[in-house]
Amino acid sequence: MISHIVLVTGLFLILIGLWGLLTHRNILRIIISFSLMGTGTHIVTVAIGYVRNGTAPIIDRTLDVSEAASHVVDPIPSALVVTAIVIGMAVTAVMLAFAVRLYDSKKTLSIDAFTDSKW
Amino acid sequence: MIHRLLVAVVVASFGLVFASLVVGYTEQSSLRPLAESYVRLVPHELGAPNVITGILLTYRGFDTLGEVAVLFMVAASVGLVLGTRRARRSASAKDRPDETRSSSEVVRTAAEILVPLICIFAAYIIMNGHLSAGGGFQGGAVIASGVLLMLLAFPQYQPNLDFLSITESVAGAIFVLAGIAGLIMAGGFLDNRILPLGQFGAFFSAGAIPLLSVCLGIKVGCELSVILERFRPQKL
Numbered sequence: 583m584i585s586h587i588v589l590v591t592g593l594f595l596i597l598i599g600l601w602g603l604l605t606h607r608n609i610l611r612i613i614i615s616f617s618l619m620g621t622g623t624h625i626v627t628v629a630i631g632y633v634r635n636g637t638a639p640i641i642d643r644t645l646d647v648s649e650a651a652s653h654v655v656d657p658i659p660s661a662l663v664v665t666a667i668v669i670g671m672a673v674t675a676v677m678l679a680f681a682v683r684l685y686d687s688k689k690t691l692s693i694d695a696f697t698d699s700k701w
Numbered sequence: 702m703i704h705r706l707l708v709a710v711v712v713a714s715f716g717l718v719f720a721s722l723v724v725g726y727t728e729q730s731s732l733r734p735l736a737e738s739y740v741r742l743v744p745h746e747l748g749a750p751n752v753i754t755g756i757l758l759t760y761r762g763f764d765t766l767g768e769v770a771v772l773f774m775v776a777a778s779v780g781l782v783l784g785t786r787r788a789r790r791s792a793s794a795k796d797r798p799d800e801t802r803s804s805s806e807v808v809r810t811a812a813e814i815l816v817p818l819i820c821i822f823a824a825y826i827i828m829n830g831h832l833s834a835g836g837g838f839q840g841g842a843v844i845a846s847g848v849l850l851m852l853l854a855f856p857q858y859q860p861n862l863d864f865l866s867i868t869e870s871v872a873g874a875i876f877v878l879a880g881i882a883g884l885i886m887a888g889g890f891l892d893n894r895i896l897p898l899g900q901f902g903a904f905f906s907a908g909a910i911p912l913l914s915v916c917l918g919i920k921v922g923c924e925l926s927v928i929l930e931r932f933r934p935q936k937l
Contacts, residue, residue, distance in 0.1 A: 585728050593719040597712055604708040631736075633729045639740055639752035640833055642902070647744050654752070656729070656736040661756040665768045668838050668921065672775035675928045679782040682932070 585632035592625030609681045609691045613674060620670040624663045631659030748898035749831040749907040757836065758913045762880065762891030769873065769920055776924045779931045804854050812854035819847035827918035831907040837914045841921025848926040852933055860930050869923035876916040879909050 599619030606612055636655035641647055645654070681691065688695045732740065743755035757765055803809070827840030851858050883892035893913070899906035 583728070586723065586726065589726060590723055593723065597716055597719065600715055601708065601712045604711060605705070630726070633732060638834065641744055641750040641752070642833070650744070650752075651732060651737050651740045654732070654740055656732060657739055657752040657756055658736055661753045661761060664753065664757060664836070664838050665765065668842065669768055669771055671842075671925075672772050672928070675779055675932075676775055676782075678932065679779045683782055 585629045588629035588632070589626060592622045592629055595619070595622030595625060598622075607692050607694055609684060609693060612693070613677045613681060616677065617670065617674055620666075620673075624666055624670070627659045627663050627666070631656035744901065747893055747907055747910065748901055749893075749910050750902055751831055751833060751836075754830045754836045754910060754914070755907075757838075758910050758917070759891055759893050762913070765917065766876065766880070766891070769876070769917065769924075772921060772924045773869075773873070776927045776931075779928050783931050803856065808854050812850050816847050816850055819843060819850065823847065823918070823922070827914050828904075828911065830914040830918075831910045832902065832904070837917025838921055840914075840918040841925060844918070844922030845925030845929060848922075849929050852929060860926060862927065862930065865923045865927055869920050869927075872916040872919040872923070876913060876920065879913060879916070883909070 596619050599615045599617075599622060602615030602618065603612055606615065633655045635653075637645060637653055639650070639654040639657040639660070641650055684696060685691055731737075739756055739760065740752055743749055743752045743760075747755045747759055749755040823840045823843035825840075826835040826843055827837055830836030830840070848860065851860075879895065880891040882895045884890050887894040891913070893908035893910045896908045896912070898908050905911065
């Protein structure tokens with residue numbers, strides 16, 4: 583049940599991001615929409631790794647090694663999302679760097695101003 | 702108007718696809734075979750209580766190395782894209798008085814108290830990556846948040862970029878060398894059994910995983926700090 587809620591939240595975030603991406607004309611808002619979509623995919627990835635009544639895959643006093651396999655959530659999506667978050671942050675940094683340069687060249691952040699194509 | 706309608710149609714159709722995904726989704730009641738073997742193998746073979754760190758730094762260590770390479774490339778490309786602004790910004794620095802004015806007493810004192818604590822917290826997260834929730838990526842991001850606080854609280858603060866890049870290169874070289882050592886002395890690239898596994902759950906245990914965690918944390922922290930520094934309005 584809980585992973586359904588998380589899954590719906592993640593997919594809803596992706597939709598919000600997609601909507602923002604298509605409606606806004608300001609580059610910063612488009613970048614925020616991209617980040618929202620990325621966050622949504624992270625949440626979806628974590629949600630599909632949930633196992634009913636599972637706990638974090640960290641073995642300590644309360645979780646014995648022998649019964650770990652039947653009590654933990656899937657560790658692989660978590661491991662993938664850890665790296666995906668950092669890479670998402672890096673991609674955002676590159677997009678923001680380009681936004682800064684675009685603002686320097688036209689003194690506006692609206693994508694309507696950038697119509698000339700470069701060959 | 703027609704554009705809005707088109708957007709609504711696109712979002713609605715994606716929503717339909719997602720709705721069918723949600724309807725067809727059933728919560729797992731047991732682990733898939735691959736995950737199950739990871740959960741079983743990481744404590745036994747690698748001696749790491751945190752399964753996720755074991756996967757990240759050993760079984761998928763090559764992936765992690767690739768991610769770090771991507772981060773390095775991003776730091777370089779942000780420098781390339783923003784680097785040529787230095788000269789052209791000189792004129793506009795004058796009409797931005799905020800840049801030359803130092804921040805208020807409250808902000809400065811709070812930053813002086815918080816930055817060491819943030820650094821200690823980052824070290825804690827990195828060093829306990831194999832025992833509890835944490836690891837190199839997370840700790841590196843915490844280090845970068847400390848650097849960001851420094852940049853915001855002290856506008857005149859200039860991180861030493863040469864030092865950062867040398868530290869980062871050394872950490873990256875150690876990471877790769879530990880990987881190659883695994884190829885020679887243990888089962889394969891980035892195998893953590895080049896060092897003794899130690900007692901399960903102890904601070905110095907799980908072979909090379911703490912070492913790799915430290916390298917990864919230093920590398921990620923330095924790269925993110927360099928990226929943050931590049932975004933600062935340059936004044937010359």
